[in-house]
Amino acid sequence: MLTAGGKGSTAVHAPLTLRPTKFKKAAFEEALAVQKPFNTLYHNVVRNEEWLESVLTELAKFDPAFSGRLLDLHIKAKAQRTQPLTAGLFRSDYIVHSAEGKDQIKQVEFNTVSVSFGALSTRLTELHNYLIESGIYCDLSIESVPKSKALYGLAKGLADIDGAYRAQNNVSGTAVLAIVQPGERNAMDQRLVEYELFDSYKVRTLRVTLSDVQELVRKTDTGRLIYTAGNTEISVVYYRSAYSPSDYPTEKEWDARLYLEVSHAIKCPNVITQLAGAKKIQQLLTEDKVLNTLSQDITPDEVALLKNTFVAIHPMDDSPQGLNARKLANEHPERYVLKPQREGGGNNIYKESIPEFLKSLPESQWGAHILMELINPAQSTNQILREGRLYDGEIVSELGVFGTVLWDTDSQKELINDVPGFLLRTKLQSSNEGGVAAGFGCIDSVQLVD
Numbered sequence: 001m002l003t004a005g006g007k008g009s010t011a012v013h014a015p016l017t018l019r020p021t022k023f024k025k026a027a028f029e030e031a032l033a034v035q036k037p038f039n040t041l042y043h044n045v046v047r048n049e050e051w052l053e054s055v056l057t058e059l060a061k062f063d064p065a066f067s068g069r070l071l072d073l074h075i076k077a078k079a080q081r082t083q084p085l086t087a088g089l090f091r092s093d094y095i096v097h098s099a100e101g102k103d104q105i106k107q108v109e110f111n112t113v114s115v116s117f118g119a120l121s122t123r124l125t126e127l128h129n130y131l132i133e134s135g136i137y138c139d140l141s142i143e144s145v146p147k148s149k150a151l152y153g154l155a156k157g158l159a160d161i162d163g164a165y166r167a168q169n170n171v172s173g174t175a176v177l178a179i180v181q182p183g184e185r186n187a188m189d190q191r192l193v194e195y196e197l198f199d200s201y202k203v204r205t206l207r208v209t210l211s212d213v214q215e216l217v218r219k220t221d222t223g224r225l226i227y228t229a230g231n232t233e234i235s236v237v238y239y240r241s242a243y244s245p246s247d248y249p250t251e252k253e254w255d256a257r258l259y260l261e262v263s264h265a266i267k268c269p270n271v272i273t274q275l276a277g278a279k280k281i282q283q284l285l286t287e288d289k290v291l292n293t294l295s296q297d298i299t300p301d302e303v304a305l306l307k308n309t310f311v312a313i314h315p316m317d318d319s320p321q322g323l324n325a326r327k328l329a330n331e332h333p334e335r336y337v338l339k340p341q342r343e344g345g346g347n348n349i350y351k352e353s354i355p356e357f358l359k360s361l362p363e364s365q366w367g368a369h370i371l372m373e374l375i376n377p378a379q380s381t382n383q384i385l386r387e388g389r390l391y392d393g394e395i396v397s398e399l400g401v402f403g404t405v406l407w408d409t410d411s412q413k414e415l416i417n418d419v420p421g422f423l424l425r426t427k428l429q430s431s432n433e434g435g436v437a438a439g440f441g442c443i444d445s446v447q448l449v450d
């Protein structure tokens with residue numbers, strides 16, 4: 001990773017565990033097995049556009065300046081849509097819940113935009129495998145430490161999406177436009193995907209910030225995006241930014257998002273798919289009535305597997321369920337985490353801080369949040385290496401499983417549904433949040449145990 005004050009010229013290793021962390025094999029396999037049905041479930045969310053828009057319209061009332069603007073942008077762009085294909089690189093995150101001697105993966109959240117650490121997870125599992133194979137960790141066998149193929153899988157996903165654009169438009173030599181944050185510290189995680197995409201598929205990636213888009217990328221009269229220097233046609237707009245209010249400091253960035261959204265390039269993801277990743281949607285999917293109406297093309301067995309991964313999530317609005325949740329939040333805050341509709345870490349309110357936080361907020365704003373039961377993770381021990389220093393302690397881990405999708409909005413068909421790999425993130429038990437980039441956690445690999 002780049003260092004914080006290094007102006008892009010100095011780097012430090014990403015925080016990592018010295019050894020793989022023990023992980024139940026059955027739980028690991030279950031997480032991989034539910035990814036395809038989850039990809040399809042989110043396809044169903046997005047293709048039930050009227051329902052999704054109505055939920056988001058209610059939500060936008062609490063957050064007009066961000067969620068509301070994204071929704072408006074989607075509505076505006078929809079009228080001018082010329083590209084039926086839409087893509088996603090997703091990641092579903094789980095913690096293994098331990099209760100009554102049973103271990104079961106429980107979903108933390110489903111991410112539909114800017115998922116990270118695929119490439120570094122591959123590097124880390126390769127590092128741990130190297131340490132095992134070279135005899136340094138003689139108590140471990142490489143069979144028990146699966147390599148994450150996420151780096152290769154995500155690059156292949158982008159190559160497939162680029163390929164779909166080329167075939168659709170009978171063009172060649174197209175490139176991926178990566179929308180990145182200025183001063184991104186996690187740039188290597190992105191660069192590795194970029195280089196793999198070029199090495200294996202000869203597809204270039206051009207990196208721009210939202211602020212620079214309209215200066216560097218022009219549009220033809222049929223809406224095709226052309227990177228002006230070199231006259232390169234853009235097949236895929238790949239977002240590694242644009243998910244948080246700070247990514248839109250001025251009107252220029254909002255204009256750029258709309259400019260890209262109404263272009264002919266395939267968006268990965270488009271705005272409505274990004275919004276489908278709202279925590280409110282995750283909450284609604286735990287309601288049987290909603291899940292049943294959104295389970296087209298998912299078998300009943302798969303629906304049962306999806307449901308197994310859910311913990312209780314409550315609305316905080318003024319519906320009867322919401323009123324009950326407000327009571328729970330005040331009477332048993334130690335069981336819950338309160339989440340606003342934000343991405344990227346550092347936004348949640350945990351346990352005993354919940355009542356005080358709610359008191360500080362007008363009741364009319366409570367509905368902007370969801371109340372989620374805390375998952376009780378199995379603890380383990382490991383050593384974390386951060387900026388060259390070792391930290392010992394009790395740790396908890398979170399497994400992420402990646403998904404690649406390509407959907408056709410005209411035929412409503414799923415053209416790609418893949419599972420490119422996984423990621424394990426670990427944090428010291430003492431910190432509530434697990435985001436690696438946000439500075440709380442580190443990357444890890446799994447040692448499968450029975």
Ligand code: ADP
Nearest residue numbers: 109342343344345346372373374375432433434
């Ligand atoms: P963000 O969109 O900010 O990444 P998350 O929902 O992933 O928000 O929450 C951030 C972190 O908080 C997670 O990585 C996890 O460590 C912790 N967390 C979130 N929900 C739960 C939960 N239900 N039980 C236990 N820990 C949780």
Ligand code: MG
Nearest residue numbers: 093109344345
């Ligand atoms: Mg998260």
